[in-house]
Amino acid sequence: MNDLRVFFTCGVTSFRALFGWVNPYVFVPILVAYPIAQILFFSYLGRSAGVESDAFFLIGNVFCAAAVASMFGMGQAIGGERRFQTLPVLMASPVNRLVMYSGRAVPTVVLGFFVAVIAFVCGAAILGVHVGQTESVALVLALLASSFTCAGLGLCIGSLGLRGRSVGLFADVLSGGLLIISGANVPLEKLPDAVQSFASIVPLTHGIEAARNVAAGASLGDVAGLLGTEVGIGAVYLTIGLVLVTVFEREGRRTGAFDRF
Amino acid sequence: MIRVFVTGVRLQLLQLMRSGFDISAMLVWPIILASIAFYLLDAKESPRLLFAAALGTAVMMMWAQVIVGAGGSLDNQRIFGTLELLVAAPVPLVATIGPIMIGAGAFGVYGLVVTLLWGRLLFGIPITIDNWAAFAVALPSCVIAIGLLGLIAASTFVLYRSAFALGIAMQYPVWIVCGLLFPLSLLPSWVGPISWVLAPTWGFRAIREAALGGSAWSSIGMCWVVSIAYLAISLVCLTYFERLARARASFRLA
Numbered sequence: 001m002n003d004l005r006v007f008f009t010c011g012v013t014s015f016r017a018l019f020g021w022v023n024p025y026v027f028v029p030i031l032v033a034y035p036i037a038q039i040l041f042f043s044y045l046g047r048s049a050g051v052e053s054d055a056f057f058l059i060g061n062v063f064c065a066a067a068v069a070s071m072f073g074m075g076q077a078i079g080g081e082r083r084f085q086t087l088p089v090l091m092a093s094p095v096n097r098l099v100m101y102s103g104r105a106v107p108t109v110v111l112g113f114f115v116a117v118i119a120f121v122c123g124a125a126i127l128g129v130h131v132g133q134t135e136s137v138a139l140v141l142a143l144l145a146s147s148f149t150c151a152g153l154g155l156c157i158g159s160l161g162l163r164g165r166s167v168g169l170f171a172d173v174l175s176g177g178l179l180i181i182s183g184a185n186v187p188l189e190k191l192p193d194a195v196q197s198f199a200s201i202v203p204l205t206h207g208i209e210a211a212r213n214v215a216a217g218a219s220l221g222d223v224a225g226l227l228g229t230e231v232g233i234g235a236v237y238l239t240i241g242l243v244l245v246t247v248f249e250r251e252g253r254r255t256g257a258f259d260r261f
Numbered sequence: 262m263i264r265v266f267v268t269g270v271r272l273q274l275l276q277l278m279r280s281g282f283d284i285s286a287m288l289v290w291p292i293i294l295a296s297i298a299f300y301l302l303d304a305k306e307s308p309r310l311l312f313a314a315a316l317g318t319a320v321m322m323m324w325a326q327v328i329v330g331a332g333g334s335l336d337n338q339r340i341f342g343t344l345e346l347l348v349a350a351p352v353p354l355v356a357t358i359g360p361i362m363i364g365a366g367a368f369g370v371y372g373l374v375v376t377l378l379w380g381r382l383l384f385g386i387p388i389t390i391d392n393w394a395a396f397a398v399a400l401p402s403c404v405i406a407i408g409l410l411g412l413i414a415a416s417t418f419v420l421y422r423s424a425f426a427l428g429i430a431m432q433y434p435v436w437i438v439c440g441l442l443f444p445l446s447l448l449p450s451w452v453g454p455i456s457w458v459l460a461p462t463w464g465f466r467a468i469r470e471a472a473l474g475g476s477a478w479s480s481i482g483m484c485w486v487v488s489i490a491y492l493a494i495s496l497v498c499l500t501y502f503e504r505l506a507r508a509r510a511s512f513r514l515a
Contacts, residue, residue: 023423025423029423029429029430030426030429030430037432037433037434037437041436041442044437044447046301048443048447049303049443051301168282169281169282172282172286172289173286176289176293180296180297180300186301191300
């Protein structure tokens with residue numbers, strides 16, 4: 001019962017306190033305007049190059065929007081503690097770490113999904129892309145799966161906040177890398193073989209592929225394997241993240257790194 | 262004034278060169294954006310088109326560095342409590358904030374080098390400058406024009422507490438409207454006049470025409486025309502917004 005209380009209280013409180021983008025003056029420019037402009041930019045670039053359709057770029061960049069929200073959110077959920085100098089207090093608390101970090105992951109997954117939906121609706125309206133009701137259900141599932149995977153990667157990034165300050169740097173570089181490696185803006189077959197192999201283990205790749213297949217007429221059953229792979233990758237990242245926070249917490253206690261700013 | 266300005270640019274560049282975030286962003290993002298453009302445009306089709314795309318990406322990074330870096334710099338000044346000191350300094354505000362913008366724009370030249378090297382080494386894009394004299398003038402003209410456009414944005418950032426967020430949101434719209442990676446003919450016709458008043462349009466044209474051949478000098482001239490206009494507008498805006506921020510006592514609010 002106490003774990004359940006920690007799960008919800010910790011998740012909601014940390015999200016409200018640490019996620020600086022909740023402020024509408026920050027939320028709208030970064031999580032609404034930026035993704036929509038990104039969708040338009042790459043769609044027009046695609047039109048100019050005569051490569052792929054607007055739907056291709058719309059879907060790819062909607063997933064990237066979810067990734068930005070989930071990864072930065074999760075990174076900030078840990079990294080922000082150092083900035084506000086509350087990390088030592090948090091590390092001294094006797095709560096179950098798995099429950100605490102899981103609770104912090106949930107709001108970022110929901111946020112990533114929410115941001116992606118806004119970007120999709122606005123982007124589809126501007127570009128004139130139509131998606132049917134049946135396809136929408138599968139798209140929602142793909143988005144949730146990818147948001148979960150990105151939150152897992154975000155936990156890995158956030159764990160670095162237990163050792164250093166520049167969580168945002170890693171999140172920025174990785175979110176940029178996902179624009180190309182995940183196939184969001186370049187068809188995967190155009191990329192070198194090594195990058196294609198690497199793409200299969202990064203977040204978004206399978207979620208985007210599933211969403212594009214659905215938009216092309218595939219059923220939910222047809223893409224179930226891809227969605228399962230995406231969730232599986234997310235579970236692996238989450239596990240790695242939990243191991244990293246455990247190791248870095250131990251190291252931080254030993255070296256007294258929690259108080260450094 | 263000149264000493265303040267030169268010292269300001271030097272300090273801004275020193276800060277940027279010691280910032281892991283800015284160094285890595287300027288290393289990674291040009292590579293990512295240029296790679297997407299190269300793969301979509303297909304490297305084997307037209308080397309000249311790819312060279313133009315590389316230059317466009319470089320100008321994109323200049324604008325990003327100015328608008329995001331400048332917003333971030335002002336946010337940091339606010340957080341560290343030094344914005345008040347900048348405003349209270351016995352020189353005009355433009356002399357203390359202007360160098361932040363010009364320094365950020367100049368740092369964007371690093372992005373140009375990264376983009377061209379990446380294009381050359383990985384995609385084999387031939388880097389040949391048609392008119393070196395025009396190119397040597399076009400590059401600083403572009404930096405100054407983009408920096409001064411950033412100065413207008415910065416004047417509102419003095420008032421706006423979430424400058425960094427606004428800076429991030431202003432990247433893609435300007436990249437789109439200025440036609441840095443795709444022609445403006447793809448966009449609705451009403452976008453054209455907007456692009457004419459934006460520095461990256463003329464800066465990009467000046468650099469591209471100097472490198473690939475064309476009437477670079479007229480675009481360089483337009484860079485200077487818009488720069489003078491930006492300076493005049495930013496002086497008015499800075500005075501107005503500074504007074505407003507003083508009246509609201511909002512410099513300390515982080």
